[in-house]
Amino acid sequence: MQDGLPLPRRFYAIGAISFGTALIIIDGGVANVALPTIARDLHVGSSAVVSIVTIYQLTLVMLMLPFAALGERIGLKRMYQLGQLVFTIATLLCFxxxxxxxxxxxxxxxxxxxxxxxxxxxxxLRQIYPSKQLGRGLGINSVVVTSAAAAAPTLGGLVLAIAPWPWVFASAIPFALMSLALGFALPNPAPRDEPFDVVGAVMCAAMFGLIIGGLESAVHGNSPVISAAIVGLGLFVATKFVQRERGEAKPILPIDLLAQPVLALSVIGAFAAFTASMTLLISTPFRLHDLGFTAAEIGAAIAPWPLTNMVVAPLAGWLSDRIPAGVLGGVGMAISITALTLLATMPADPSYFQIAWRMALCGSGFGIFLPPNARLIIGSAPRERAAAAGGLVSTVRLVGQTTGATLVAALLALGVGAGNVPPMVAAGLALIAGVCSLARLRPSIRNPSQAETRDDIPTLRQTR
Structure with a gap:
């Protein structure tokens, strides 16, 4: 079996994935800037217009795992480009x-x-890069994600300054066109000739939709009885769904992968890390606003996080091909815990520099943790389950970010969301992620007999 794409085709494929990733991340963040303008033009309230963001995030979480399973059956390349085409057409409808x-x-x-x-x-990405360079590839992809997330608000503001709000959504179309143009170079592994579990896909989407939707409803002050009923129904569906998936050879919810302790710990750690990072990033603007910072100053104070991450993430990805992920994850979370504690204990009237270097330190910690963690999950799964592992990584990221946003909303409702409580909560979550990472170094967790049989993992110690 060929290990990665040959050059120069590999570079074109990397470009296709990079533009495709930027497209999705920018579209997810660029709408935030346009919400007040959309509310005014469509004559709706501020609370109602926020649903433009909520429905996008919720739909993503609900469909990630079902589409990963469907892609394995109809072809990864075909599914990937079909998704971009649907996105482009839907964007044009915004006008x-x-x-x-x-x-x-x-x-x-x-x-x-x-x-x-x-x-x-x-x-x-696993098909594009040789196995010895998978960590490097995931690090580069992390840079694309971070850069696109950092650029989205600025891009949205620039577009609104010269054009009506529908053009904010259209600003992502060039990325889709570039990705589609370079798509000829994408790997095209043979699809699996197996039936698609439609009932399982519906149950998976309903599980995430009901649980997350119910929690969102509770946080936003709707009837607590109805919200609890929605969450309860979601938990019931989740129980039945997991029971059903246990009988599947290749389940939509990859419980076959989660049965491996090293992957289960990696997923728990990733969820805790994404929840912690989103908790801090969403709560910090409220805290700085109460301290008298302007919108521009708040953006400048947070900017060191993604800027540092852009440098650290590819380095961490490169190191993950050589150093056990458990070690890198432990170091990364130790740095993040220190930085989060320093953010919680800032002076009462902090200067820009006092905030910026703490944000940079925090961003570097998460940058060291996340790419090696993703490399372990994706690289440790069998090749025929690579799409399921990738869908799991993306789903955990989205669920963690959504949980972080919901957590901040709850803290704000309790009157403690604009102070030092959110960074302390984030530090506690980072501690959980660090413990999960270090636990993977235990011989009983590593599961060496399984790793040694994989032809896509260069050395056993890379997955530890």
């Missing part, structure tokens, strides 16, 4: 949105296309 309900339908369609592509990007 015809004259009401909030229609725009919400369009945003859901955009999320469907984005989920189809994002769920398979990690599996395609």
């Amino acid at each position: 015809f949105a004259k009401s909030l309900p229609f725009l919400l339908i369009v945003r859901a369609a955009q999320a469907i296309g984005a989920a189809a592509a994002l769920s398979l990007s990690s599996a395609l």
Whole structure:
């Protein structure tokens, strides 16, 4: 079996994935800047217009794992490019949105296309890079994600300054066109001739939709009884879904992968890390606003996080091909815990520099943890389950980020979301991630007999 794509085809394929990833990340963040303008033009309230973001995130979470399973059956390349095509068409429909309900339908369609592509990007990266360079590839992809997330608000502001709000969504179309143009170089592994579990896919989507939707409903002050009922129904569906998946050879919810202790610990650690990072990033603007910082100053104070991450993430990815992920993850979370504690104990009237270097230190810690953690999950799964592992990584990231946003909303409702409580909560979550990472170094967790039989993992110690 060929290990990675040959040069120069590999470079074209990397470009296709990079533009595709940037497309999805930018579209997910660029809408935030346009929300006040959309609310004014469509004559809706501020609380209602936030649903433009919520429906996009929720649709992504609901469809990530089902699309990963579907992609294995119809072909990774075909599914990836079909998703981008759906996204592009849905984006063009934004120009015809004259009401909030229609725009919400369009945003859901955009999320469907984005989920189809994002769920398979990690599996395609595993096919693109030689196994000895997989960590480096995931590090580069982390830089693309961080850069796109950092650029999205600025891009949205620039577009709004010269054009109506539909052009904010259209600003991502060039990335889709570039990715589609370079898509000829993407690997095209043979699809699996197996039936698709439609019932399982529906149950998976319902599980995430009901649980997350119910929690969001509770945080935003809706009827606690109804919210609890929605969450309860979601937990019931989850129980039945897991029971059903146990009988499947290649389940949509990859419980076969989660049965491996090293992967289960990696997933728990990733969830805790993404929740911690989002908790801090969403709460910090509120804290700085109360301290008298302007919007521009707040953005400048947070900017060191993604800027540092852009440098650290590829280095961590490169190191993950040589140093056990458990070691790198432990070091990364130790740095993050220190930085989060320093952020919680800042002076009452901090200067820009006092905030910036703490944010940079925190960003570097998460940058050291996340790429090696993703490399372990994706690289340790059998090749025929690469799409499921990649979908799991993306789903955990989205669920963690959504949980972080919900957690901040709850802390704000309790009156403690704009102070030092969120960074302390984030430090506790980072501690959980660090413990999970270090636990993977135990011989009983490593599961060496399984790793040694994999032809895609260069050396056993790389997965530890």
